[in-house]
Amino acid sequence: MPVIKDVVCTLCGCLCDDLEATVEDNKITKVGKACKLGRAKTMGPFLHERIEKPMIRENGELKECSYDEAITKAAEILVAAKRPMSYGWCSTSCEAIEKAIMLAEETGSLIDSTANVCHGPSALAAQEKGAPSCSLGTAKNYADLIIFWGCNPVHAHPRHQTRYSTMAKGAFTPNGKKDKKMVVVDPRNTDTAKKADMLLQLKPGTDYVLIEALRAIVNGHEDILPDEIAGLPKTKVVELAEMCKAAKFGIIYFGMGITQTRGRYKSGDNVASLISDLNQITKFVMIGMRGHYNVTGFGQVASWETGFPMAIDFSRGYPYYNPGETGTNDVLMRREVDAFITGAADPGAHFPQESIKHLFNIPAIQVDGYANPTTEFSDVVIPAAIAGVECDGTAYRMDCQPIRMKKLVETTFKSDEEILTEMIAKVRELKGNGANGGA
């Protein structure tokens, strides 16, 4: 039975690259070394209902059609629109992302990634203050203080602790967990917190306050702080600050507890400032716990293609970026866009109610392997191969390391890259500048 080794998992931003997939009759029947998320993702195409055929909605019902008909209809919608929007493209390859950006440019669209509801504020924070970082390999080998702030890797990044952080045995931490301290900052006593040396269960929405207090202590101004900070006794905050100062190499892994709460990007900005302060004393870095496995790749590709990592508006003929204005949820809630294309993401499941209401009002195109809430408002549905299982490509891990995904089985589904390439050609044809023309 052929076993493919060193398979790259395409679920979360850990991009574990040591999975072992058993392939029988062009189906994956077993996945070794994966977590529950990775196993579900890698075996998903063989366990769950797929979108089997392209479909176009007629009189309220999705009717099967050919790939060519669906791609043509999608191109017609985008060309006819005055203010089209492209969203997602984060659970796919960088090669597909490049094409999605090309399609957005060709159609004068807005284009945004799932960072809009994830680590978008972290990108803004990095632009304001920088983001002192390192590879997960460096973190594994050096870090002796690991802080999980507003993230819950036991649930969202299950192998993070064994491969890269708390449990991993590194060159300077040969005894793994015994050589490291682990801190969790979260309003909930999460499953991740169970094994922490310290849990700071702060009041919801007070992350900025707590970061600011830590900065004050690190900078020698402990005396100005009140006895209670963010719902915590001052002594506990001082204890954490002292742990940070005593560490040889500290790292803050941060998640949606920083980006989605009060303060948004200003909290991430303040984490960067805390890291900067701590680097006057010891070595400290920060890494965002990225969700979609290649949302980091979107940021990379978009940055080198357009100069901006997300929320890019091509309507002026050149890339324009202002996330509070050009971010997906802002334009949807302003009811500004008149056509929508999404791929390798599920805004139907992950956007607030007000955004989804508008998506029911406008023509929407979905490129995905599976039916999901987005299918409910989509007028053109185009099935895609699952990257990393049915087609290869490049993805970027949460620490910005590119990793090549493997193709494990053959498929008759077109890849996102192929679908987008054909759509670009069709758009150019409709605009009258031929398959090789256009900007």
Next chain:
Amino acid sequence: MIETILISGRTIDQGATLEEKTSQAYFDAAAYCELNEGNLEALGVSVDQNVKVATAHGMVVVPAKIDKRLPDDIVFIPMGPWANAIVDPDTCGCGMPGFKGIPATVEATTDPALNMKELMATYKE
């Protein structure tokens, strides 16, 4: 009725059912509200009985679950369509809606929880 703060977020079961969002498994993984024991008792609700969670942005009915470690002033709904029916859409001018820390009320109800397709259908205007 209790007044509380709603937090939404990932869970491993929600993540493991991402590719089957039309299934009962996804509903079971994403359509519930966790409360601590005291709050469940205060509402007179048992595990798996429905509760109505309301915010300034909407209302959703989901089964109640227990998380003994939750503070008194926090309830949790996994990220997904049910949580997003009531999260704060305001991006505060920086692109990101408010998926965590939303003032909410929870009360017992005999109303049924909507499945994914039924919930999405409520957005048609």
